Amino acid sequence: MKTIKVVVAGASGKMGSEALRMIKKHNDLELVGCVDLQHTGMQVKEVEGLPDFDALFYNDINTCLEAVNADVLIDLTSPKVGFKHTKAALLHDVRPVVGTTGFTSEELAELTAISKERQIGAVIAPNFAMGAVLMMQFAKTAAKYFPDVEIIEKHHDQKLDAPSGTAVKTAELIQETRKQKSQGHPEEHETIDGARGADFDGMRIHSVRLPGLVAHQEVIFGGPGENFTLKHDSFHRESFMSGIKFAIDKVVKLTDLVYGLEHLMMD
Template identity: 75%
Template sequence: MSRINIVVAGASGKMGSEALRMIEKDPTLHLVGCVDLRYNGQKVSEIDGLPKLDAKFYNDINQCFKEVKADVLIDLTSPKVGYKHTKAALLHGVRPVVGTTGFTTEQLEELTELAKEKQIGGIIAPNFAMGAVLMMQFSKMAAKFFPDIEIIEKHHDQKVDAPSGTAIKTAELIQETRQSKQQGRSDEEEIIEGARGANYDGMKIHSVRLPGLIAHQEVIFAGPGETLTIKHDSYHRESFMSGIRFAIDQVVNLTELIYGLEHLMLD
């Protein structure tokens, strides 16, 4: 079986370095390049704390794609950079697997059209933890019967966006089956602004940011005399690697851009 050539963007970050360790352990994957603002021209093996791999760092993704033969891009950066990287990958015939959240609707539409035009598959996933994907799907199922819902998502204090992409995706999925309603009292008053969280179609989303956390979410459903809580916890960034590995295997056979890992897991 031929190996899949991989480029990792955001390779020196916590998620990116975990992806490098996954690639190092998998004989069917071959790292051919890394894209990062740091370490331009240096080899991965020369950087303390990173695996002993010979691929080179680039600070320009287009230069990287011109110099190496890549099959798949794993992007674990930020929404602004991830959008540019995903577009560059599609233009160069490289299949993107993107774990960056925060794309706008317009950006997703543009990338979807570009993938269709190029007949190249890609995957953008708010969360690559398999359990988190199932948590979102179970929440969608429960919302049909329990329309009173609050979402609490908790992440490390270095996360820049709130709510998380997973929380937003969960709310979007819930909206597909939930009867729209404004929850709580109509005359409810926040003594401190924001105390009740963000409002999404009448349900509330709360974001917690604390050191020591990785990625955690619970969705609380309530009805007369009962509550149902669906909860998922990622205690280590390794929890996202099984989903990324699954996405790599799937994306090489796709001819369109997919948003959400559930479309591949549950088909």
């Protein structure tokens, strides 16, 4: 069994620290470095609450990737930083597994081009929870029969992007099978701006941000005399770790960028 050497970016955050605990559970994974603005030069085991690893913290992605021999970068940071990290990883021939959302279409196109040119695999997933990926796929199928649909996504109040990457990805998948239409009454108007949520190709996306939430989404379809609802809840960040491990196992065999875990689950 070949050991996969991993760097984690955002390692001291809630998702990053959960990724460290996931690595600790798998004998085929080895943590070789962490990238974070905090704890530079410290070993992971020296930071309270983190697993017992000897790997060091670095505050710069390029410094880290030049200092360690890595196969995979797990990035769980923010859109701006995540793009920089993903690009740096590809240019260092390290395969990125990215859970950061909010990349622009131009950024995704640039990363895809670099991945293709260098034949280095990459996985960027708006959501690593297996149940959430299945929800998105079922929504795509349902939209063939229920073109009237609204998406409600709910996350913790520290999330930076809205709508969530999962909601946007869901809407994009629905768009592939749904006949385009503007929903609601043609004379509908908002008495308070934003009351009806974001308009994506005629369907509505609503974002909720509250303490106590983790990651939750409902896709509600309406038809004559009936409603059909798909719902997924992540109550703990551990829910994303099986998908990250799955992506790590897949990315080492890829030679291009894959956007969306569903493309790996459905192959």
